[in-house]
Amino acid sequence: MRFEPPDDRDMLREKIIGLGETSLHKSYYPELQSRLEELERFRALLDQTHDAIFLIRTETGKLADANASAGMYLGYSKEELLAMPFASLFSPQQKARLSEFIPESGDRPSDSRQTCITSLLSREGTEIPMEITVRSVTFGGEQYIVAIARDITDRIRTESELKIKESALESSTNGILIADLTGTVMYANPGFASMFGYEQKEAITGRNLEAFFADPTLGEKITGHLLDNRTIVDEMIGLRENGSPFHIQVSGSVVQNNARQPLCIMLIVMDITERILAEQMRRETYAQIEKNIEQFAVLGDHIRNPLQVIVGYAEMIDDPLVAKILDESCRIDGIVTELDRGWVESANVRQFLRKHGDGA
Amino acid sequence: MTPRNPLDLRKFVAPEFICGSGALQLAGRYAHNFGMKQVLLVTDPGVRAAGWAGAVGESLTEAGVSFTVFDSVSVNPRSRQVMSGMEVYRSEECNGIVAVGGGSAMDCAKGIGIASSNMRDILTFEGVDRVPVPAPPLICIPTTAGSSADVSQFAIITDEERKRKIAIISKTLVPDISLLDPEPLTTMSRELTLDTGMDALCHAIEAYVSNASSPMTDMHALEAIRLIHDALPAVILEPEDLNLRFSTLLASLHAGLAFSNASLGAVHAMAHSLGGAYDLAHGRCNALLLEHVIPANYEAASEQYDRIGAIIGPVQGERTPPAEGIAAFRRSLGITGTLASVGVGEDAIQTLARRAYADPCMVTNPRRLTCEDIERIYAYAL
The missing domain is CATH 3.40.50.1970 (Rossmann fold)
Incomplete structure (x- = not known):
């Protein structure tokens, strides 16, 4: 038993008489005030939330309470809201949808939480897209429904933008690959799958970059280069699923978050096999032309030299055909000279082609 | 003893109550x-x-x-x-x-x-x-x-x-x-009627002699003592009588208003100690202790005790000390026995006294009792 030292007995006696600091008669008022303050704090929290919160009487379908955000979204004062049936906040098209989640007056709603995407009608008639979560609750023996409505305008816009971006990725003829910072593939678009001969893009997910290059060390090199330099553009030899190599151009970058920390890497891959082959053919063609023209120059010399001998010899003889021989020799020399001139011009043409012909 | 001054601050708290059939x-x-x-x-x-x-x-x-x-x-x-x-x-x-x-x-x-x-x-x-x-x-x-x-x-x-x-x-x-x-009281047994009646008497007496008493509590305490003295013996004989039952209920109400505000004393402090250790009926503990506490407290509240004696006594027409009057009243109701007869041993007295000394009811006892005083009271009650 609690022992009170004699010196405390006088104080204890004062308390028993009822004269102690806290020797108060039973009163619910201080507790009521404390609870009211608690409620006010809670109310302030509810009013600060961005979600619109409605308390609906199940029996009548009318609003019993609503937070400040509800009024702000819909343009009604709280008093106006409390005089309205909840259903009047929905357009006629949405009302049918509403009954799936909030039963008709008097019916007991489900105790489980349910969520629907719908829209609320503001005072101006604007439909605000909302995700509404409803749940049945009981206070003081009365059934209510709590509906928490979240404005999803931004979310819908973001989802739409995301969908466009996703479609762009999916429909790109270039191969697009997203891998984590260790080089493990997280996403490959159909273009990539098709380019590398995979039937399904899902077969690529989870593999390492090294699987897609003829040189298996390239995957690690690309990852390392990107982490050091953020970007890469290079031509490489890709490796199809069946093991056949082909020419690719890889443009890569590091995807960063807002704090500029690397999240993943993205590679855009182009099949450049046709271009590489065309370049090769062109190089071979130029080489052949060079060779032919050189041979042609030699051929000119081979013609002029005997022609000089023929002209010299003809000038020494007296014959009625000399004039004819000299004329023909002069004509042949003219032709060769013309060919020489054409060779010079052809050199200019080749130079032009080298400069502009391949677009390089 | 705490000196009494009629101008001392006192508080009186009572609940709303409705009484009657x-x-x-x-x-x-x-x-x-x-x-x-x-x-x-x-x-x-x-x-x-x-x-x-x-x-x-x-x-x-x-x-x-x-x-x-x-x-x-x-x-x-x-x-x-x-x-x-x-x-x-x-x-x-x-x-x-x-x-x-x-x-x-x-x-x-x-x-x-x-x-x-x-x-x-x-x-x-x-x-x-x-x-x-x-x-x-x-x-x-x-x-x-x-x-x-x-x-x-x-x-x-x-x-x-x-x-x-x-x-x-x-x-x-x-x-x-x-x-x-009063109607629910009619199903009480004789023993319960006596034990609870003696509890009410004890509440009234202890409140009246309490060092925290006041004119308001005195008025209720004295009325309670008078009602119990008159009604308790009668209700034992006529347990179905609603008027008598109501008198005991009123007595309890008066005693409650008195002791709730003036608090109690050594009898209750000692009875709490006893009840906790032996799981005895509270009213019976009070009944067996009351007459032994009065002599220990008498000098500190002699006027109050004499006034109580005047209501409870006299025995056979003669003015008797209040403790004797209380003892006689108890015996007249058929409450006999001692602490020993309900199982309390002498060896338990020291522990019982130490616990009683620390009970808050002891604070308003008219005399500040020592542990040894309390041990002696228990010993007399054996």
């Missing part, structure tokens, strides 16, 4: 008025069997108030019983308590109330003014005439582990309303 049937109306929707009806198996809990339940039902019965209450209510009641109170989502029964049921109900509103173990409230949050609304319907728990600021709970009674004293324990109906 049919008061019990107002339980539903008041429960409704207090905003109770789900009531914990605290009672004990005896009172339930006598039909009084059922009658109160009907009244609640008529008023549209739901209720859950909690009757796991014994004589000298245990802390575990209080805590189980609290569990029921919370699990049934109750918002008010109606107690139907004697001091045990009402003290248990008070305990359940403060334990649930403060979410603490009942034993942590021991002492004076240790209840920060008031209990939910409490309606009391006494079925005995003695404990006065329906109007008092006391709740006495047994700490069964340490075999002792703890006193919780707080103005917040005063119930919201007491419905004093």
Whole structure:
């Protein structure tokens, strides 16, 4: 038993008489005030939330309470809201949808939480897209429904933008690959799958970059280069699923978050096999032309030299055909000279082609 | 002795009470008025069997108030019983308590109330003014005439582990309303009538001689002593007489108003110690101790004791010392025996005295008793 030292007995006696600091008669008022303050704090929290919160009487379908955000979204004062049936906040098209989640007056709603995407009608008639979560609750023996409505305008816009971006990725003829910072593939678009001969893009997910290059060390090199330099553009030899190599151009970058920390890497891959082959053919063609023209120059010399001998010899003889021989020799020399001139011009043409012909 | 000055500050706290036939049937109306929707009806198996809990339940039902019965209450209510009641109170989502029964049921109900509103173990409230949050609304319907728990600021709970009674004293324990109906008293046994009657007498005497008494408490205490002296012997002979039962109920009410405000003294401090250790009926403990405490206190409150003696005595027309008058009154009612006859041994006296010395009721005893004084009183009562 609690022992009170004699010196405390006088104080204890004062308390028993009822004269102690806290020797108060039973009163619910201080507790009521404390609870009211608690409620006010809670109310302030509810009013600060961005979600619109409605308390609906199940029996009548009318609003019993609503937070400040509800009024702000819909343009009604709280008093106006409390005089309205909840259903009047929905357009006629949405009302049918509403009954799936909030039963008709008097019916007991489900105790489980349910969520629907719908829209609320503001005072101006604007439909605000909302995700509404409803749940049945009981206070003081009365059934209510709590509906928490979240404005999803931004979310819908973001989802739409995301969908466009996703479609762009999916429909790109270039191969697009997203891998984590260790080089493990997280996403490959159909273009990539098709380019590398995979039937399904899902077969690529989870593999390492090294699987897609003829040189298996390239995957690690690309990852390392990107982490050091953020970007890469290079031509490489890709490796199809069946093991056949082909020419690719890889443009890569590091995807960063807002704090500029690397999240993943993205590679855009182009099949450049046709271009590489065309370049090769062109190089071979130029080489052949060079060779032919050189041979042609030699051929000119081979013609002029005997022609000089023929002209010299003809000038020494007296014959009625000399004039004819000299004329023909002069004509042949003219032709060769013309060919020489054409060779010079052809050199200019080749130079032009080298400069502009391949677009390089 | 604490000197008395009529100008000393005093406080008087009393609950609303309704007394008379049919008061019990107002339980539903008041429960409704207090905003109770789900009531914990605290009672004990005896009172339930006598039909009084059922009658109160009907009244609640008529008023549209739901209720859950909690009757796991014994004589000298245990802390575990209080805590189980609290569990029921919370699990049934109750918002008010109606107690139907004697001091045990009402003290248990008070305990359940403060334990649930403060979410603490009942034993942590021991002492004076240790209840920060008031209990939910409490309606009391006494079925005995003695404990006065329906109007008092006391709740006495047994700490069964340490075999002792703890006193919780707080103005917040005063119930919201007491419905004093004489009819439930008619099913009390003779023994219970005597024990509770002697408890009420003891409340009145200790309040009257208390060093915290006041003119207001004196008035109620003296009226209680007069009523008990007249009505208790008579009601033993005519237990069905509603007028006599009502007199004992009024006596208990007066005694309760007196001791709730003036507090008690050595008799109750010693009876709490005894009851905790031996699980004895509280009223019987008081009855066996009262006449032995009076001589120890007499010099500190001789005027008051003489006035009591004048009401209780004289024995056979002769003016006798008050202790003898009390002893004679007890014997005339057929309450005989000593502490030894109820199982108390001499070897227990030291421990009993130490616990009684620390009981808050000892603070308002007219004389500041030492442990040795208390040991001597116990020894006389053996």
